[in-house]
Amino acid sequence: MPELPLPSSETPRGAPAVGGSAPRVDQHLAQLASLVDQMRVGAPAETRLQSQAIAYENRLVDSRLGVAAALFVALRNRYRPTASHSLRVALGCSHWALATGMPPQARDQIEIAALLHDVGKIGVPDAVLLKPGSLSSEEAALMDRYRATGLDILQSFCGESPIVEIVRHSTTWFDGSRPQATLQGTDSPLGARMLSIVDAFDSMTTDHVYRRAMSRERALSELFSCAGRQFDPDLVRQFAEVVGSERTQDEVTRSWLYAIDPQFANAQWQFSPVAFTPTIANGNTLFEKNLLDNMQDAVVFVDANLQIILWNHGAERMTGIAASSVTERKWLPELVGMRDEKDRELLNSHDPVALAVKNGEQEILRASVTGRSGRPVTVDIHAVPVAGSDGAVRGAAVLLRDASPQASLEKLCHSLHERATKDPLTQMANRAEFDRTHSMFVAAHLERRLPCSLIVCDIDHFKKINDTFGHQAGDEALKAFAALLKGFCRPGDLVARYGGEEFVILCADCNNSTAAQKAEQLRKSLCEMPILALGGKSITSSFGVTEVQADDTPATMLRRADRALYEAKERGRNMVVQLGSGINSDDEEKSNESRSCWRRWFGGSEAGLLLAKWLVTAVPIKVTIEKLRGFVADHHAEIESIDGDTVKLRIDGEKITLNRRTNDRSVAFQMELRLTEENYEDAGLHGAVRGTRIYVAIRPRRDRDRRRSDTVERARIVLSSLKSYLVAAETDPPTAASPSADRQ
Numbered sequence: 001m002p003e004l005p006l007p008s009s010e011t012p013r014g015a016p017a018v019g020g021s022a023p024r025v026d027q028h029l030a031q032l033a034s035l036v037d038q039m040r041v042g043a044p045a046e047t048r049l050q051s052q053a054i055a056y057e058n059r060l061v062d063s064r065l066g067v068a069a070a071l072f073v074a075l076r077n078r079y080r081p082t083a084s085h086s087l088r089v090a091l092g093c094s095h096w097a098l099a100t101g102m103p104p105q106a107r108d109q110i111e112i113a114a115l116l117h118d119v120g121k122i123g124v125p126d127a128v129l130l131k132p133g134s135l136s137s138e139e140a141a142l143m144d145r146y147r148a149t150g151l152d153i154l155q156s157f158c159g160e161s162p163i164v165e166i167v168r169h170s171t172t173w174f175d176g177s178r179p180q181a182t183l184q185g186t187d188s189p190l191g192a193r194m195l196s197i198v199d200a201f202d203s204m205t206t207d208h209v210y211r212r213a214m215s216r217e218r219a220l221s222e223l224f225s226c227a228g229r230q231f232d233p234d235l236v237r238q239f240a241e242v243v244g245s246e247r248t249q250d251e252v253t254r255s256w257l258y259a260i261d262p263q264f265a266n267a268q269w270q271f272s273p274v275a276f277t278p279t280i281a282n283g284n285t286l287f288e289k290n291l292l293d294n295m296q297d298a299v300v301f302v303d304a305n306l307q308i309i310l311w312n313h314g315a316e317r318m319t320g321i322a323a324s325s326v327t328e329r330k331w332l333p334e335l336v337g338m339r340d341e342k343d344r345e346l347l348n349s350h351d352p353v354a355l356a357v358k359n360g361e362q363e364i365l366r367a368s369v370t371g372r373s374g375r376p377v378t379v380d381i382h383a384v385p386v387a388g389s390d391g392a393v394r395g396a397a398v399l400l401r402d403a404s405p406q407a408s409l410e411k412l413c414h415s416l417h418e419r420a421t422k423d424p425l426t427q428m429a430n431r432a433e434f435d436r437t438h439s440m441f442v443a444a445h446l447e448r449r450l451p452c453s454l455i456v457c458d459i460d461h462f463k464k465i466n467d468t469f470g471h472q473a474g475d476e477a478l479k480a481f482a483a484l485l486k487g488f489c490r491p492g493d494l495v496a497r498y499g500g501e502e503f504v505i506l507c508a509d510c511n512n513s514t515a516a517q518k519a520e521q522l523r524k525s526l527c528e529m530p531i532l533a534l535g536g537k538s539i540t541s542s543f544g545v546t547e548v549q550a551d552d553t554p555a556t557m558l559r560r561a562d563r564a565l566y567e568a569k570e571r572g573r574n575m576v577v578q579l580g581s582g583i584n585s586d587d588e589e590k591s592n593e594s595r596s597c598w599r600r601w602f603g604g605s606e607a608g609l610l611l612a613k614w615l616v617t618a619v620p621i622k623v624t625i626e627k628l629r630g631f632v633a634d635h636h637a638e639i640e641s642i643d644g645d646t647v648k649l650r651i652d653g654e655k656i657t658l659n660r661r662t663n664d665r666s667v668a669f670q671m672e673l674r675l676t677e678e679n680y681e682d683a684g685l686h687g688a689v690r691g692t693r694i695y696v697a698i699r700p701r702r703d704r705d706r707r708r709s710d711t712v713e714r715a716r717i718v719l720s721s722l723k724s725y726l727v728a729a730e731t732d733p734p735t736a737a738s739p740s741a742d743r744q
Contacts, residue, residue, distance in 0.1 A: 109163050124146050126330065169182075237620060294313070298401075310323075356398075357393055366379075430496060453512060489505065523574065676692065694726070
């Protein structure tokens with residue numbers, strides 16, 4: 001089979017080249033100073049097209065697959081999350097192909113292959129497909145065979161076509177190490193290598209019942225760490241730049257709806273057209289939805305087959321399991337780690353939910369479930385059977401009420417929210433209340449090692465709204481936006497007007513990925529919400545998202561969210577940008593003895609040295625320096641010198657507070673960073689990895705600061721912030737035989 005053609009020579013400006021030698025470190029660093037200045041000043045960018053992805057979903061599939069849309073409908077009716085995943089992967093592949101100038105026919109093939117690459121899951125039994133726990137060896141073998149089932153289905157439709165070959169080789173590892181691999185390296189079709197990367201990225205950034213979603217930054221780091229083994233390293237580098245490019249999903253959907261040749265779509269298939277009838281979501285009324293979403297208690301609805309059809313925000317908070325990862329799965333006690341009052345695992349035969357459906361009688365039980373922090377939470381479970389007009393049991397409504405003696409963090413935050421000082425226009429918390437509550441949020445979540453996130457949003461072109469429609473209409477737009485934000489808030493969250501058209505949301509017990517998903521939902525809802533005062537037109541907003549990091553202060557967390565918002569506006573507005581990797585237990589401090597050993601090994605001047613660390617990040621040096629730009633700009637640092645692979649920064653005039661005292665005197669630091677791109681061995685990053693190793697040394701600029709007792713702690717805060725921006729982990733110094741050691 002001929003391989004899909006590589007991107008043409010007419011690659012758009014800014015798209016990365018595949019292959020070639022890597023630029024030198026000093027070439028990247030030499031551009032850093034001017035780039036940082038450009039970031040601070042900013043430049044106007046064109047407004048992004050409003051997203052139409054949700055409204056066009058059914059039309060997208062129909063226009064893309066033609067008569068074969070019935071295959072996708074069958075998969076969606078069988079297991080909706082897999083169908084949604086397949087559509088996201090197809091749009092991601094289309095985005096990538098458009099950005100790199102792939103020829104239309106090759107782009108068509110990879111898009112269709114992506115839409116149908118998981119169609120074989122139609123043949124996987126429910127007991128395996130919806131199982132919340134780990135799979136047995138027999139069940140794992142069944143899951144492995146679903147690819148073969150999918151190939152049989154596709155071959156029956158279109159024979160041995162390039163589409164089938166892309167799906168067949170999309171599970172092949174680049175180094176050929178996966179069993180039954182027939183091709184390896186660049187012998188595998190380009191479309192298959194691209195599909196495997198987008199497939200893995202979407203899976204890592206989506207919530208599953210067995211794993212929380214990763215942030216985009218951490219997922220990209222994981223791709224880089226597996227480059228050369230599982231994935232094509234050149235394509236991973238290319239994908240990393242395409243993910244952050246300015247091409248929108250709206251542009252991709254428009255190309256599907258208006259630029260696709262329907263004759264080509266139907267030419268792939270041999271069967272008669274199948275009627276495409278979109279399924280209608282089984283939703284609740286507006287009042288029921290708001291009641292359920294704002295309840296402190298966990299509420300779960302199951303049907304007669306114990307399949308979950310509703311999982312409210314209270315259930316998400318209590319268990320740490322996102323609704324998207326459990327909806328349409330079968331309810332089982334082990335799903336939430338349910339145990340009886342004697343701390344014994346609750347058997348399915350004693351499950352109150354199953355008994356309520358089976359016997360048609362209410363069941364009440366005191367038990368415990370595993371909370372999102374991993375600790376057991378005592379709950380009172382009340383399962384009520386739901387009967388139809390014919391008397392037959394159609395399912396059950398389940399209420400789980402927290403019966404633990406201590407008040408939860410969410411209830412404390414909710415109490416603070418209720419007592420907040422209100423902004424007079426929007427009737428939400430004002431900036432002073434946000435500042436006060438933000439400090440408590442950060443302290444409480446860091447103490448408990450729980451994630452919390454911050455969303456900063458800003459209405460796009462608000463001055464133009466005031467100039468065009470008047471200030472009264474602008475006020476109405478602010479109130480409509482505030483009402484939308486409050487509608488998306490859970491009990492325990494805090495939404496505040498930070499100033500002007502800028503708003504902030506503190507999300508309790510919420511990680512980066514979940515907050516970014518919430519921001520994306522807000523962005524789309526705002527695009528589709530007409531505002532009467534603006535003549536029925538809608539407005540857009542840009543969003544910056546971050547999660548609290550170890551050793552964060554409210555100020556550093558807010559600056560990082562502001563940086564994300566700035567990037568969203570710089571890229572064209574009406575989008576969500578997320579920064580930071582979250583709390584990482586692997587970033588704990590090493591011992592003093594090990595730290596002293598590193599200093600001796602480096603052999604540099606130790607005069608006034610506060611901290612000396614080696615960091616490693618599983619991304620190439622070009623990506624690392626892009627992240628370093630944000631760190632420099634947000635910390636108002638000055639670049640003192642660049643010499644080869646070494647850059648010296650001055651962090652001056654910034655208050656790095658430990659106890660949030662307003663009278664803390666600022667501490668000025670000099671930070672020296674030495675960057676080296678190399679292959680290195682790291683067991684935590686799957687063996688040999690092509691990434692960036694960074695030596696960091698921090699010294700105080702003033703002698704008087706060296707004698708202060710809290711200077712080292714302040715330096716650690718700076719180092720922690722640097723690690724967050726670079727998504728880096730601490731590592732041992734390179735050995736004498738390593739390339740970087742030879743250069744010392």
